[in-house]
Amino acid sequence: PQTIYLKDYTPPSYLVDSVHLTFRLSPEHTRVLSRIAFRPNPDAATKDFFLHGEELRLHSARIDGAEVSPQMTLEGLTCEVPDAPFIWESDVEISPIANTALEGLYISNGMYSTQCEAQGFRKITYYPDRPDVMSVFTVRIESDLPVLLSNGNPVAQGDGFAEWHDPWPKPAYLFALVAGELINHPDRFTTKSGKDVELNIWVRPGDEDKCAFGMEALKKSMKWDEDVYGREYDLDIFNIVAVDDFNMGAMENKGLNIFNSSCVLASPQTSTDANFERIEAIIAHEYFHNWTGNRITCRDWFQLCLKEGLTVYRDSQFTSDMRSAPVKRIEDVIALRGRQFREDNGPLAHPVRPDSFVEINNFYTATVYEKGAELIGMLKTLVGDDSYAKALDLYFDRHDGDAATIEDWLKVFEDATGRDLSQFKRWYEQAGTPRLSVSDSFEDGSYVLHFKQDTPATPGQDQKDPRVIPIAVGLLNPNGDEVVPTTVLEMTEAEQSFRFDGLAAKPVPSILRDFSAPVILQRDSTNEERAFLLAHDTDPFNKWEAGRALARNGLIAMIRDGAAPDAGYLNALQAVLRDDGLDPAFRALAMGLPGQDDLAQTLVDLGDVPDPMAIWQAVETLKQAMAQHMQDLLPRIYAQYQVDSPYRPDADQAGARALANAALALISRMDGGAQAQAQYDRADNMTQQLAALACLIADGKGNKAVQAFYDQWKTDRLVIDKWFSLQIAYCDPDQAADIARALTDHADFTMKNPNRFRATLGALAGHPAGFHHASGAGYALLTDWLLKLDPVNPQTTARMCSAFETWKRYDADRQAMILAQLDRILAQPGLSRDTTEMVTRIRN
Numbered sequence: 083p084q085t086i087y088l089k090d091y092t093p094p095s096y097l098v099d100s101v102h103l104t105f106r107l108s109p110e111h112t113r114v115l116s117r118i119a120f121r122p123n124p125d126a127a128t129k130d131f132f133l134h135g136e137e138l139r140l141h142s143a144r145i146d147g148a149e150v151s152p153q154m155t156l157e158g159l160t161c162e163v164p165d166a167p168f169i170w171e172s173d174v175e176i177s178p179i180a181n182t183a184l185e186g187l188y189i190s191n192g193m194y195s196t197q198c199e200a201q202g203f204r205k206i207t208y209y210p211d212r213p214d215v216m217s218v219f220t221v222r223i224e225s226d227l228p229v230l231l232s233n234g235n236p237v238a239q240g241d242g243f244a245e246w247h248d249p250w251p252k253p254a255y256l257f258a259l260v261a262g263e264l265i266n267h268p269d270r271f272t273t274k275s276g277k278d279v280e281l282n283i284w285v286r287p288g289d290e291d292k293c294a295f296g297m298e299a300l301k302k303s304m305k306w307d308e309d310v311y312g313r314e315y316d317l318d319i320f321n322i323v324a325v326d327d328f329n330m331g332a333m334e335n336k337g338l339n340i341f342n343s344s345c346v347l348a349s350p351q352t353s354t355d356a357n358f359e360r361i362e363a364i365i366a367h368e369y370f371h372n373w374t375g376n377r378i379t380c381r382d383w384f385q386l387c388l389k390e391g392l393t394v395y396r397d398s399q400f401t402s403d404m405r406s407a408p409v410k411r412i413e414d415v416i417a418l419r420g421r422q423f424r425e426d427n428g429p430l431a432h433p434v435r436p437d438s439f440v441e442i443n444n445f446y447t448a449t450v451y452e453k454g455a456e457l458i459g460m461l462k463t464l465v466g467d468d469s470y471a472k473a474l475d476l477y478f479d480r481h482d483g484d485a486a487t488i489e490d491w492l493k494v495f496e497d498a499t500g501r502d503l504s505q506f507k508r509w510y511e512q513a514g515t516p517r518l519s520v521s522d523s524f525e526d527g528s529y530v531l532h533f534k535q536d537t538p539a540t541p542g543q544d545q546k547d548p549r550v551i552p553i554a555v556g557l558l559n560p561n562g563d564e565v566v567p568t569t570v571l572e573m574t575e576a577e578q579s580f581r582f583d584g585l586a587a588k589p590v591p592s593i594l595r596d597f598s599a600p601v602i603l604q605r606d607s608t609n610e611e612r613a614f615l616l617a618h619d620t621d622p623f624n625k626w627e628a629g630r631a632l633a634r635n636g637l638i639a640m641i642r643d644g645a646a647p648d649a650g651y652l653n654a655l656q657a658v659l660r661d662d663g664l665d666p667a668f669r670a671l672a673m674g675l676p677g678q679d680d681l682a683q684t685l686v687d688l689g690d691v692p693d694p695m696a697i698w699q700a701v702e703t704l705k706q707a708m709a710q711h712m713q714d715l716l717p718r719i720y721a722q723y724q725v726d727s728p729y730r731p732d733a734d735q736a737g738a739r740a741l742a743n744a745a746l747a748l749i750s751r752m753d754g755g756a757q758a759q760a761q762y763d764r765a766d767n768m769t770q771q772l773a774a775l776a777c778l779i780a781d782g783k784g785n786k787a788v789q790a791f792y793d794q795w796k797t798d799r800l801v802i803d804k805w806f807s808l809q810i811a812y813c814d815p816d817q818a819a820d821i822a823r824a825l826t827d828h829a830d831f832t833m834k835n836p837n838r839f840r841a842t843l844g845a846l847a848g849h850p851a852g853f854h855h856a857s858g859a860g861y862a863l864l865t866d867w868l869l870k871l872d873p874v875n876p877q878t879t880a881r882m883c884s885a886f887e888t889w890k891r892y893d894a895d896r897q898a899m900i901l902a903q904l905d906r907i908l909a910q911p912g913l914s915r916d917t918t919e920m921v922t923r924i925r926n
């Protein structure tokens with residue numbers, strides 16, 4: 083496979099003024115007729131005419147009406163063309179029913195659907211399938227199916243056809259088509275300038291009662307983008323469609339967003355509070371792409387973070403405004419550490435803007451998305467809120483209709499603020515998570531914080547230059563009062579000191595407030611100081627972080643030295659839980675422990691070889707100690723935070739349920755599962771039903787409830803996904819591979835549905851002690867299934883290979899077993915480009 087480099091970028095030889103597509107839909111023999119107006123690009127270096135095309139059967143091609151015979155290449159075709167504007171026409175045949183990769187035009191449960199990002203349009207017709215070729219699309223769909231949708235506004239429809247016109251020039255990756263027997267949940271929205279927009283959520287019959295929440299989320303998003311970013315919607319209609327078979331969460335096609343049904347369908351009986359929050363965020367994310375992604379798109383796929391980092395940042399701002407900002411920040415950091423730090427510390431580490439790739443679908447990563455969003459947050463912290471707003475206005479003004487780059491993005495900040503951002507750009511170019519170590523001293527009323535930054539080498543990047551790091555700091559005096567409120571220190575050197583004068587006593591520092599930079603903070607601090615911050619810090623993130631550090635250190639001491647659970651931690655946690663002035667959602671988060679995978683990385687940083695079973699054991703022991711230590715408090719919390727009023731998926735109720743359920747998980751270790759069973763039996767919403775089921779499974783008392791749950795929900799595929807994953811996520815490590823294997827034999831298991839595949843094999847990969855079991859059974863089972871899935875769906879296969887990305891952490895036996903599996907994958911004849919690239923990078 084060929085590697086593509088950012089440095090090799092050249093402008094397209096031909097530009098497209100308009101595209102007319104006609105689809106004659108048929109499961110096996112869909113015909114796609116195209117009529118494309120090309121003109122030579124004056125800025126291009128060459129005049130070679132090349133159109134991408136894969137798995138297409140070309141019936142005929144014409145240039146300006148005359149039949150031509152193009153030369154076929156592996157990835158498309160070339161042809162002699164006039165040195166002047168011309169019309170290209172082609173007639174190709176494709177088979178949607180044979181398309182199991184879910185890229186291009188495919189059929190899912192009887193409905194036609196498309197997924198074109200990143201390079202799926204070339205599986206629909208011959209086209210310059212690159213984001214810097216933007217054009218106006220007109221689409222005619224011919225089919226007997228009742229609902230026929232494409233991008234833009236509807237222009238005509240009649241018996242067996244519909245026509246759509248999208249006036250906004252767009253790259254081919256934003257094209258979409260949907261056809262099926264669908265039902266809509268309609269609504270309307272009036273934009274701030276008074277434009278009336280028709281809104282629809284389209285679903286399969288039977289799902290219409292799960293649309294209301296998504297629709298509210300859409301309207302809130304539309305309003306929020308007007309209020310906060312001044313961005314208005316720009317078409318007469320906005321359609322959302324739910325599709326069962328989908329590789330990712332959702333897709334922002336212009337005016338026709340297509341969603342994995344798990345990311346839009348919601349009801350209290352079938353969705354958890356976490357599902358509701360996620361659905362609201364994804365609806366917002368895809369909607370926000372209309373400006374950050376669609377109106378301003380990416381010049382090439384190396385610039386992916388331009389739209390994804392910014393849009394994730396925008397959706398996290400939205401969630402913070404709709405719900406609780408501190409809770410959202412803590413949740414985001416937990417996710418960042420769990421997925422992005424893990425990626426940054428392993429063989430798949432890559433810059434937020436990568437400089438090479440083989441298969442771009444392998445770069446829709448936590449680094450591009452979540453770290454990309456962190457970079458936007460740092461920029462905003464560095465320039466301030468007003469300058470951020472000014473820079474964004476300039477960005478929309480200057481680049482509307484463009485296919486832009488990270489250079490363009492940074493330039494608007496430089497122009498709006500007069501700042502030089504060349505050092506900041508390193509965040510986009512250098513992979514790896516900086517370690518920020520800090521020491522302090524106090525003399526004559528002056529307190530000095532001394533920082534040192536250091537980023538470990540990553541694949542292809544041995545040397546790292548110092549980055550600009552915004553470090554938000556506050557200082558507390560020994561009584562717990564804040565003496566220096568949050569101040570942003572701007573670190574630019576490899577080592578740098580900052581001084582605070584006029585202090586009466588040595589303060590306690592609260593460093594990296596609100597997690598002001600995506601770094602690993604290393605500080606030799608005492609548990610007394612952490613407990614002090616947990617009790618007194620005014621910054622909610624650092625308050626939580628202090629508790630997390632206590633938990634982490636306690637666990638590390640248990641694992642490394644066989645220490646007993648730390649009484650200081652248990653007391654401090656108990657004090658937090660008792661404090662009814664604290665948001666219940668915050669307290670629920672404070673009860674969480676660091677992830678087991680996260681602990682493994684901490685041990686690696688300490689020079690140890692982590693033993694996944696020892697980590698699991700330590701976590702179990704600590705949870706048991708928590709349950710015992712707080713056995714008087716927990717039942718009170720559990721009773722106090724029962725929600726009596728009818729279910730609402732809002733932050734207040736969700737926070738109360740989260741706290742009660744966190745208490746239940748510990749109570750159920752002491753009462754033989756009695757309370758969990760009682761909650762299971764009376765639950766009238768999925769949040770409580772699932773939490774109770776998890777407790778019962780974790781306690782080995784789940785058999786009856788697991789069967790009851792299946793009987794109750796067997797016709798609801800999204801709930802059954804939860805049933806598959808929960809049995810693995812909460813099982814004993816010794817049984818994880820066996821349980822996962824048995825579930826892959828279940829009649830309801832199918833690898834053709836990515837949700838079901840992830841619910842099963844993804845749950846195994848997400849159970850560190852089960853997956854990394856010394857028997858190697860977890861490795862073997864996952865590999866068996868990756869090999870089966872690869873010919874069917876390379877994208878989902880390749881993504882799941884990242885389960886192996888941490889292999890270098892482990893002992894020689896585990897390493898050898900994983901390497902053997904990776905080699906088994908690489909040896910499969912015809913292995914996809916996606917999986918080949920992933921496994922090759924992981925192995926190196």
Ligand code: B3K
Binds near residue numbers: 330367
């Ligand atoms: N842009 C899409 C992801 C496309 C995935 C291509 N493999 C969803 C999103 O980020 O909004």
Ligand code: ZN
Binds near residue numbers: 389
């Ligand atoms: Zn996105």
